[in-house]
Amino acid sequence: MASKERIQRLKDETRANILDASLQIVKEEGWQSLSMRKIADVIEYTAPIIYEYFANKEAILLELTxxxxxxxxxxxxxxxxxxxxxxxxxxxxxxxxxxxxxxxxxxxxxxxxxxxxxxxxxxxxxxxxxxxxxxxxxxxxxxxxxxxxxxxxxxxxxxxxxxxxxxxxxxxxxxxxxxxxxxxxxxxxxxxxxxxxxxxxxxxx
Missing domain, CATH: 1.10.357 (Tetracycline Repressor; domain 2)
Incomplete structure (x- = not known):
């Protein structure tokens, strides 16, 4: 159980990091500059990992909304x-x-x-x-x-x-x-x- 909780906590943290990185990019460069690739660069993950949490950029926008x-x-x-x-x-x-x-x-x-x-x-x-x-x-x-x-x-x-x-x-x-x-x-x-x-x-x- 503890292992499952730890895995879920890590997933929640990664998801939060993706959203925080998205907002950071937007504050620095504007909404037009937001992309899955830039988000991956900021959190130092590969783009495919981002897609494991959000199907596309629109899903990130919706979650931020x-x-x-x-x-x-x-x-x-x-x-x-x-x-x-x-x-x-x-x-x-x-x-x-x-x-x-x-x-x-x-x-x-x-x-x-x-x-x-x-x-x-x-x-x-x-x-x-x-x-x-x-x-x-x-x-x-x-x-x-x-x-x-x-x-x-x-x-x-x-x-x-x-x-x-x-x-x-x-x-x-x-x-x-x-x-x-x-x-x-x-x-x-x-x-x-x-x-x-x-x-x-x-x-x-």
Whole structure:
């Protein structure tokens, strides 16, 4: 049993090393430079060994995408847990989303196809990709505070938030933004504005 556990541990470590090497290459040279051969060179293995763990480069991209969503889900959960009121939770969660995008720029590019081709059809098969929407939707429903909101109503509010935040992130990843201070102010103003519009709608009901 101990031998089997050791073998499995070595396999897990090799798999993690492949993913770490992939991300290292991308951070240094960009996504367009990633190849199975380069990964093998970095970890000093032969290319055939890489294929024992991942069928192709797309499989590596998908696993890195999964990793990105897991990190993002954790960050959102932690941000939400620091506040009690839905408005404060949403503000904290979208700021955490923003921070994730720039702390993990390469993963964000991969997850949403910023400056690169996204494996979008495959990403939709990842259960992890649903977590951000699920977490945000739960808080949006709390903020709306109306009886039986429809899926379309919730989606509209979520995509209003997401379009603004993702758009601003993309602008800055493309290096067309302004100062950090101004970007954060624009972000906070946009989030606050959408939150206030939801609160006004709630008061009319």
């Amino acid at each position: 999964r990793k990105g969503y897991l990190i993002l889900a954790r960050d959102l959960h932690e941000a939400r847990g620091k506040h009690r009121l839905p408005a404060k939770q949403l503000e904290a969660m979208w700021l955490a989303y923003w921070n994730f995008a720039f702390d993990n720029k390469e993963l964000y590019q991969l997850m949403f196809g910023v400056e690169m081709n996204c494996c979008c059809d495959l990403v939709e098969t990842l259960p992890e990709s649903e977590s951000p929407y699920t977490q945000f939707s739960e808080v949006i429903v709390d903020l709306m505070d109306i009886e039986n909101p429809t899926k379309d109503m919730i989606c509209l509010k979520y995509y209003t938030f997401w379009s603004v935040v993702h758009g601003l992130i993309s602008i800055n990843i493309l290096r067309r933004g302004y100062s950090d201070e101004m970007n954060r102010q624009v972000l906070k103003d946009a989030i606050s504005g959408i939150i206030r519009s939801i609160e006004r709608e709630r008061q009319k009901v």
